[in-house]
Amino acid sequence: MDFHFTEDQDALVCALQSILQDHAELPQAERFSYCYFNETLQKILTESGFLDAGHDIGALEAALVVAETAKLPVMVETSATGLVAPMVLAGEKLAGPVALASVRNLEKAHRNLTIAQTMLVDMGDDVAILTIDPAQVEPVNSIYGYPYGRFVTPPDLATARLLVGQGAVLRQWWRVAIAVETAAASMAAIDFTVDYVKQRHVFGKPVGSFQAVKHRLVQCKAYAMATHYLAMRAAWSADPVHADFAACHAQQGVQKLLFDMHQFHGGMGVTTEHMLHFWTYRIRALQAEAGGVYGAAIDIADRLWSDGTQPVNLTSAARSEAA
Amino acid sequence: MEFGWTSQQEEYRQRVRAALDDLLPDNWDETYVPESYASDLQIEFSREFCAKLAQRGLLVPHWPPEFGGAGGADWDHFILGEEMKAAGEPRGPQYMNVNWIGPTLMQYGSEEQKQQHVTGISSGKVIWCQGFSEPNAGTDLASLRTRAERDGDHYVVNGSKIWTSYARLADWCFLLARTGPSRKDISILLVPMDTPGVSVTSFPGLIKDGHLNEVFFTDVRVPVENRVGGEGEAWKIVTHALSYERVGVPRYHVGLEALKLAIEQLKQEGRYDNDPIVQSRAGMIAAKFEGARMLTYLVVDQRVKRLPPNTDANLSRVGSLDAVTDLMNFLAEFLPDALAGGDPLLEDYYRINIPAGVTGGTNEIQLDLVAHNGLGLPRG
Numbered sequence: 001m002d003f004h005f006t007e008d009q010d011a012l013v014c015a016l017q018s019i020l021q022d023h024a025e026l027p028q029a030e031r032f033s034y035c036y037f038n039e040t041l042q043k044i045l046t047e048s049g050f051l052d053a054g055h056d057i058g059a060l061e062a063a064l065v066v067a068e069t070a071k072l073p074v075m076v077e078t079s080a081t082g083l084v085a086p087m088v089l090a091g092e093k094l095a096g097p098v099a100l101a102s103v104r105n106l107e108k109a110h111r112n113l114t115i116a117q118t119m120l121v122d123m124g125d126d127v128a129i130l131t132i133d134p135a136q137v138e139p140v141n142s143i144y145g146y147p148y149g150r151f152v153t154p155p156d157l158a159t160a161r162l163l164v165g166q167g168a169v170l171r172q173w174w175r176v177a178i179a180v181e182t183a184a185a186s187m188a189a190i191d192f193t194v195d196y197v198k199q200r201h202v203f204g205k206p207v208g209s210f211q212a213v214k215h216r217l218v219q220c221k222a223y224a225m226a227t228h229y230l231a232m233r234a235a236w237s238a239d240p241v242h243a244d245f246a247a248c249h250a251q252q253g254v255q256k257l258l259f260d261m262h263q264f265h266g267g268m269g270v271t272t273e274h275m276l277h278f279w280t281y282r283i284r285a286l287q288a289e290a291g292g293v294y295g296a297a298i299d300i301a302d303r304l305w306s307d308g309t310q311p312v313n314l315t316s317a318a319r320s321e322a323a
Numbered sequence: 324m325e326f327g328w329t330s331q332q333e334e335y336r337q338r339v340r341a342a343l344d345d346l347l348p349d350n351w352d353e354t355y356v357p358e359s360y361a362s363d364l365q366i367e368f369s370r371e372f373c374a375k376l377a378q379r380g381l382l383v384p385h386w387p388p389e390f391g392g393a394g395g396a397d398w399d400h401f402i403l404g405e406e407m408k409a410a411g412e413p414r415g416p417q418y419m420n421v422n423w424i425g426p427t428l429m430q431y432g433s434e435e436q437k438q439q440h441v442t443g444i445s446s447g448k449v450i451w452c453q454g455f456s457e458p459n460a461g462t463d464l465a466s467l468r469t470r471a472e473r474d475g476d477h478y479v480v481n482g483s484k485i486w487t488s489y490a491r492l493a494d495w496c497f498l499l500a501r502t503g504p505s506r507k508d509i510s511i512l513l514v515p516m517d518t519p520g521v522s523v524t525s526f527p528g529l530i531k532d533g534h535l536n537e538v539f540f541t542d543v544r545v546p547v548e549n550r551v552g553g554e555g556e557a558w559k560i561v562t563h564a565l566s567y568e569r570v571g572v573p574r575y576h577v578g579l580e581a582l583k584l585a586i587e588q589l590k591q592e593g594r595y596d597n598d599p600i601v602q603s604r605a606g607m608i609a610a611k612f613e614g615a616r617m618l619t620y621l622v623v624d625q626r627v628k629r630l631p632p633n634t635d636a637n638l639s640r641v642g643s644l645d646a647v648t649d650l651m652n653f654l655a656e657f658l659p660d661a662l663a664g665g666d667p668l669l670e671d672y673y674r675i676n677i678p679a680g681v682t683g684g685t686n687e688i689q690l691d692l693v694a695h696n697g698l699g700l701p702r703g
Contacts, residue, residue: 297606
């Protein structure tokens with residue numbers, strides 16, 4: 001049990017941060033956007049090999065890349081491309097960015113579809129791989145902090161390449177990715193809010209000096225930190241129940257966190273000029289994915305307490321071969 | 324970063340479980356656990372049980388060998404605590420002795436105190452109680468009023484302590500008393516509970532009998548050599564002592580056991596298998612307990628590495644309390660009969676946790692500490 005980075009992990013994160021710091025700023029023209037996808041940064045991360053960490057090093061290292069990028073106000077796609085796809089297709093690299101979807105709602109708007117080159121579709125037991133034709137995608141305006149798009153005509157799944165029996169693996173790593181992104185964006189939103197409530201005064205005192213504010217901020221911090229380490233453990237162990245724990249924790253905490261973060265910014269929190277929404281509305285978008293909190297919770301219940309299943313030993317954090 | 328146990332740690336956990344299997348009586352779950360760990364039954368049992376644990380090297384494995392320990396790693400000690408809690412804490416009050424009273428005396432006690440008390444604690448036969456809270460000084464501990472006036476080579480103690488678990492059967496009290504005029508002029512005295520002038524009154528409450536006691540000190544003469552550290556040094560020493568205590572309770576481990584028990588009960592009554600509401604609520608609570616587990620492990624990892632204390636221990640308590648309160652609501656909503664004689668073990672879990680946000684430093688204090696020292700937010 002070691003909660004600190006190894007030397008290699010530290011080197012990876014430091015190298016990544018040195019790149020990210022040059023690209024974290026929002027262009028002036030995008031200050032009022034709901035979302036800003038930084039295509040240049042996406043290209044740099046791809047070409048410099050950071051999105052290959054899942055293939056070349058391991059899932060935990062890929063998760064660290066996701067966590068660092070998810071803290072930025074600008075958006076890049078690292079979770080499906082750098083974490084989920086490599087775990088679903090061991091040894092094979094897909095053209096990125098990658099988008100994720102469930103066959104049950106394929107006709108609806110999808111996160112990252114307008115920037116994606118490939119989509120992994122959860123078919124239940126199997127996974128379909130779709131190559132995205134940009135001409136078949138129409139952008140959808142959304143409050144969420146990701147670019148959304150919809151298929152103009154439904155994609156032909158019958159001709160899509162199928163990964164037989166990989167549906168559960170896709171859902172597992174999708175949940176890990178949700179938890180990593182949610183934790184990192186929550187941390188960034190909390191840091192942004194803490195800075196704000198230290199500076200903003202009401203009744204002659206900083207907003208952050210009121211117990212009603214600071215106690216709730218600490219509760220949000222506890223939630224975000226716990227989610228972060230659950231997500232990292234799930235990436236390390238490759239254990240499906242750890243993925244369920246991480247996503248379930250991430251998605252159940254969103255309800256309170258989102259309200260509190262915006263509440264503490266008062267009127268500024270409802271403007272797009274204020275940057276808070278870049279993080280909070282990415283978190284909101286992740287809230288219902290991969291089965292949402294109740295889907296993850298029921299999967300936990302199935303794994304822990306279903307009759308006839310092998311009991312899960314929660315104190316034995318063995319690492320799966322898949323990690 | 325990695326989250327696994329070493330093979331040595333896995334073997335150690337199995338060794339602890341084997342000891343529990345050997346040493347707990349067959350009627351442990353039915354007879355002892357529902358009585359709770361502050362009951363006379365469990366306190367007396369702990370003297371026998373802890374002495375046997377000590378013989379097996381499992382009472383104070385993390386202590387240095389010169390004090391009766393095995394010089395083991397802090398993770399071993401924590402694994403031991405997880406397994407003991409999950410089994411219903413058969414160490415009774417002695418978890419407190421081994422977690423912080425012993426280590427505090429090792430660091431701040433005189434040679435005579437170490438000889439007398441540390442060895443006694445490591446043998447598993449001595450019961451201590453903690454004389455901190457008072458009727459008008461709980462969260463605001465520095466406002467305590469119990470006074471210790473110097474009279475030659477003795478202190479004369481007058482005042483009272485409250486919420487003092489285990490006091491009725493305790494051999495010694497780790498007492499905080501005011502020895503000077505300023506707010507933090509507080510000293511630590513080690514007081515034998517059979518000293519003339521010490522009396523204990525129990526009172527009933529929502530938690531199980533034995534937890535709620537008031538201890539009265541009337542002209543109690545305590546030798547000066549029973550003071551720990553210098554006069555007025557209690558604040559510094561207690562801060563150190565509480566840093567041991569704050570992360571010491573693996574509530575997630577007990578909580579997950581109680582949740583499992585609740586689900587078994589619901590299954591038996593045919594109220595689980597086809598009810599997605601119950602299942603999803605249970606899954607969400609399990610996820611919260613696992614989150615609390617990670618925050619607790621984070622703090623233990625910092626301690627193993629001898630990093631300076633920070634507010635992560637306070638955060639871990641905030642996370643644990645959140646999960647515990649969700650489970651208590653789950654029990655009250657889906658197994659209300661368990662709290663009305665239907666399931667003594669679940670009722671015990673519920674009642675023991677009624678003050679979970681109050682004991683060992685209130686939740687509001689934890690939140691304040693993180694807000695100021697962790698997030699750097701201004702004081703009001």
